[in-house]
Amino acid sequence: MFAVTGASGQLGRLVIDALLDRVAPTEIVALVRSPDSVSDLAAKGIQVRAFDYDAPETLAPSLAGVTRLLLISGNAVGSRVPQHDAVIAAAKAASVALIAYTSLLNADRSPMLLAAEHKATEEMLAASGVDHALLRNGWYTENYLMGAGAAIAHGLLLGSSGDGIASVAARADYAEAAAEVLLRGLTGTFELAGDTGFTQAELAAALAEISGKPVVYQNLPQADYAAALEQAGLPGPFAAVLADSDARAGEGALFDDSGTLSQLIGRSTTPWRETIAKGLVA
Known part of the structure; x- marks a missing residue:
């Protein structure tokens, strides 16, 4: 059961x-x-x-x-x-x-x-x-859709991750991995992340390409990014946590190239551009 x-x-x-x-x-x-x-x-x-x-x-x-x-x-x-x-x-x-x-x-x-x-x-x-x-x-690709609409509307994507790469995968990829572990009764530690990833500048370029509107990335100090998130309506403590996550991503906290997720599900992880494009249309 x-x-x-x-x-x-x-x-x-x-x-x-x-x-x-x-x-x-x-x-x-x-x-x-x-x-x-x-x-x-x-x-x-x-x-x-x-x-x-x-x-x-x-x-x-x-x-x-x-x-x-x-x-x-x-x-x-x-x-x-x-x-x-x-x-x-x-x-x-x-x-x-x-x-x-x-x-x-x-x-x-x-x-x-x-x-x-x-x-x-x-x-x-x-x-x-x-x-x-x-x-x-690792991070769901869908996480980045939350601010995509505003970034396209203002032509500006804000963050604190610099040139850090986030190795992202679709939520469904992680769900499939969880089901696989349950079905096979696997134990141990699995570092799960996408086969590919992006920097925030690359995400901004993708948003521009998909939307047909100019979008550029602006890197902010962590405190300034937290303030911007709070100004956008997020509660202060949550904004601080998100800004911390972004800054730590800039230090490599969301990068992984082990391929464990794709090995577990028996296929390549969903390309991040595909998930972003579908999410923007939805």
Whole structure:
């Protein structure tokens, strides 16, 4: 029995789609805070169970019968350590045989602020005694679509990563890898990133080519970029984390050329220009 947390999210749904290509719906459990949000999955014959990271006492019963669990990291930055700890404890109590966790590229040595909670979760998994796989995901190409519209509108892409290269892959590539790990019962650490990547200047050039409008990249000091993000409407703490991630990308934190992701899914990762182009049209 395969279970996926955060099944209503973008990654979770893609993982379930990948599993459905290989196993019967009755072998899949979708774990979500609000079961009504995935009524379409229930209609396909998938088991839908309530699963709230912030309600630890409810977690173990929802894992009954589950043998392999994908723990998709929570989206509440700053609260993920206790949330993940609760899920790991529940999985152990429910005798889950394998936990696969969506971590961060090079989490054990990454200088990113975002790495701290992932590193702590990895340490909790190691201490749990439960067999586990660390899916150390790089950035999704789709992450860069969030600011693409504004960059095209203003002809200016802002950032703090300088000439740093981000080895990106489509969200579906990472989802396929997660499904593969669950299906094969793999354990260990997987540094997952795209076969190709780009600098922010190269992204700006691609946005210009795709849109037919001029777009240039302007590199800013980290503090100035954080201020620009906050001015654009992001909460201050979140803007600071994003600016830190971008600056650390400039130091190589999002670069990986191991090819582990493409080896795991048995094909090349989705070209980043293709994902950007499709996203701009959508």
